[in-house]
Amino acid sequence: xxxxxxxxxxxxxxxxxxxxxxxxxxxxxxxxxxxxxxxxxxxxxxxxxxxxxxxxxxxxxxxxxxxxxxxxxxxxxxxxxxxxxxxxxxxxxxxxxxxxxxxxxxxxxxxxxxxxxxxxxxxxxxxxxxxxxxxxxxxxxxxxxxxxxxxxxxx
Numbered sequence: 001x002x003x004x005x006x007x008x009x010x011x012x013x014x015x016x017x018x019x020x021x022x023x024x025x026x027x028x029x030x031x032x033x034x035x036x037x038x039x040x041x042x043x044x045x046x047x048x049x050x051x052x053x054x055x056x057x058x059x060x061x062x063x064x065x066x067x068x069x070x071x072x073x074x075x076x077x078x079x080x081x082x083x084x085x086x087x088x089x090x091x092x093x094x095x096x097x098x099x100x101x102x103x104x105x106x107x108x109x110x111x112x113x114x115x116x117x118x119x120x121x122x123x124x125x126x127x128x129x130x131x132x133x134x135x136x137x138x139x140x141x142x143x144x145x146x147x148x149x150x151x152x153x154x155x
Contacts, residue, residue, distance in 0.1 A: 012147050039125040046090070050083055052120055055109075058093065059117045063106045104153070112114070 011018065016152060019025040038049045057069045064072075070080045087093045092113040098104035132140050 016138060030131070034127055037130060038124060038127040041127060042120070045120070047120075051087055052124065053094070054080070054087065054107075055092070055113060055116060055120065058107060058109050058113065062109050063096075066105050066107060069107065087113075 016022060020029075038052070040050060042048065053073055054069060057064055057072050061068070066080055068085065071074075082094070084093060088095065090112075091108055091110050093107050093109055096106050096108060098106065107155070135143075
């Protein structure tokens with residue numbers, strides 16, 4: 001059986017890949033903490049961060065197709081369908097099939113969905129401010145650029 005010092009020596013070469021200090025674990029932890037914080041802020045509105053992401057897409061382009069939303073959010077359609085179902089039940093959005101191609105479904109904001117555009121973004125900003133406290137704007141830009149590159153590496 002190898003000694004603990006030989007184990008430590010062997011593992012030293014893989015230190016960058018070992019939890020809890022590796023990049024993947026740190027990204028997951030940061031994401032979970034931000035998610036929880038934002039979820040608490042959204043709780044009075046009975047929304048989740050994923051509902052917010054869908055609303056953000058619609059605030060930018062009302063009437064976007066479900067495929068368009070899924071592409072922007074890099075989500076699988078089945079996941080999005082359930083979320084839109086719940087949003088429709090809450091009267092935040094409605095669906096409309098394209099008359100020329102019934103396979104194409106567009107998602108539209110209701111008045112309530114439009115109204116939330118003036119309420120929810122500041123809540124998201126508060127979570128981001130909490131996450132980036134003591135991090136300069138220049139450092140934040142670097143982090144975002146690096147995260148974009150990581151995402152591109154897997155695309």
